[in-house]
Amino acid sequence: MSPNTTLEQQLPVLSEDVSSWKGASVLSVTQMTPGGLSLVFEIAHQMRVMVQTQGADTRCQGKLLATVFYEASTRTACSFQAAMMRLGGNFLHVDGEGGNSSAAKKGESLTDTVRCLECYTDVTVLRHYNQGSVGTVIEAATKPVINAGDGVGEHPTQALLDVFTIYDELKLPLSSNATENSKPLTIVLLGDLKHGRTVHSLAKLLAKSHTAGVTLRYCAPAGLELPEEIQEYVAQFDHVTQETMTDLREACQQANILYVTRVQRERFESDEAYQAVKGSYVVDAELMQQVPSDMIVLHPLPRIDEIDPAVDSDPRAAYFREMENGMYVRMALLALVLGKV
Template sequence: MDENSLTADPSTWNGSNFVSVKQLTPEGLQLLFSVAKDMKALVRSEGGDERLKHRVLANVFYEASTRTSCSFQAAMLRLGGKVVCVNESSSSVKKGETLGDTIRCLECYADVTVLRHPVKGSAAEAASATQKPVLNAGDGVGEHPSQALLDTFTIEDEFSSTGGLQNKIVVLLGDLKHGRTVHSLAKLIARSGISGVTLRYCSPDILRMPEDVKEEVAKYGLQQEEFTNLKAALNGADCLYVTRVQKERFASEADYEAVKSIYIVDKEVMKAAPEKCIILHPLPRVGEIKEEVDSDPRAAYFRQMENGMFVRMALLALVLGKSGK
């Protein structure tokens, strides 16, 4: 199955894969956000509906996950569908089965597959093996496109009274080398058609944003700035997007230990941050945001997490042709 361009026309989503933010047009992004707002209102008022009754989601996770896995499951259940779960320890991959064969097997049972896999490019490989939608839930150090959707949706929502993301300064902090969430977020913001956004990358030198991501963003004319000093990066910022240093991606323990605690967001950092600078994090956190920050009204990461369910409800409804749009 080819990667379709996802536009404002819901028919372009129906039956399509979603493996990369590169598939999204600005109009397609706004359609997704419109449906997500509808889903938020639906959950608030009714808890859900039955539009995906008798539809089945295969939730395939070969890497650990709490939020992404559970939010996709909750999204399907709130829309009346069912879920079957597969992980590496319970699947025939332990017997040597290929990813393609696993996906073809699940195609026989399910209407849509959500896949997380440790290998970059695996979601596209899976999509080519089936005629039913595959949604990328993270492929190694590649992309995490549905996370980028919920991140951008959250920024737009938090600043809805001041033009959303337009003309905002967004600081991406931490492990920018390995962080698929920041790779996808930078690309999506660049492709969004939203004007005046500045992206600031703050990281140790060994964890800088990859050149291919910066080159992709540059195609769309966004201003990009690089920092190693957090307080300098926060000057005038509207959003601080924090990422953990990903121990599992490092070649050596020594390299990880050298940078694991280089940035810690605590009350002192929050004092230095602008008054209306929101804090986001894809979670889990492993010490880079102190719990003392949670009570700060600028800490938006739990609101961000809830938005993930609404966005994934919208995504499932769109690819299964039941968005109502």
């Protein structure tokens, strides 16, 4: 059971009803119903069309976003900032403990930092290195807070853009009746499944939302297996099958998606422990010749050495398209919580 279980139960259910999102904080994918997921996808698709045809609009003009990051970020921070600017709003950024301008250097609590920022802004996107920290802030916050990663806990907005990309790449419907018109999926989750908060959120979201049936194949180096509490959450859904495999080629047979994650050096207690598992699995051109011809490769990025850059030119490599989709999904989220849909 996660540290935020009780809080998650108290948070609003995010459904196909637009009003359920307005003013809501987003802590976990467990808040979202299948209908709520479809709503995000529909709006994200509209945002993509809007950006591609006109570049931006003004629906969030006068609104201000705070991006508060106590861990390094490129894609999540920049895509949220770009999303807000594409919607006509603006942002201010706080670099947490790593920045010389942060009051955390003076010993200010995380909750106080966010409560002060709320005096100037309309919504906060928060990343912190301690699991449960974002939930603690949400309990005290007076305005919407979106979880951008809490330690090894969850990363719900990454899971949203991952599933959006899965549906988009596999040409599955994004509409409100998507779950009825969908098909069973087989998805390989590869790499550091112990520390990978993107995988934790993705497994939960797929289990809860893709009712047409999901097979999740876990492929991790020894000691980096998916935590038991995540597997237990997934196991409550009868339409989900969980498999643990060690041979990557075997795991990819009949798979629709290969979701690759890096071994997270920053989570290890020693460099020796990291080096012992680094490079355990590598996706290269040779592997791509042996897997299904229509299997899509995703990665939340950054990558280190787990995907050979030679794979980038393969049309099945969708990780940069995945990153672009992140902006559209985050535009949809900001518009929803700010009541600007």
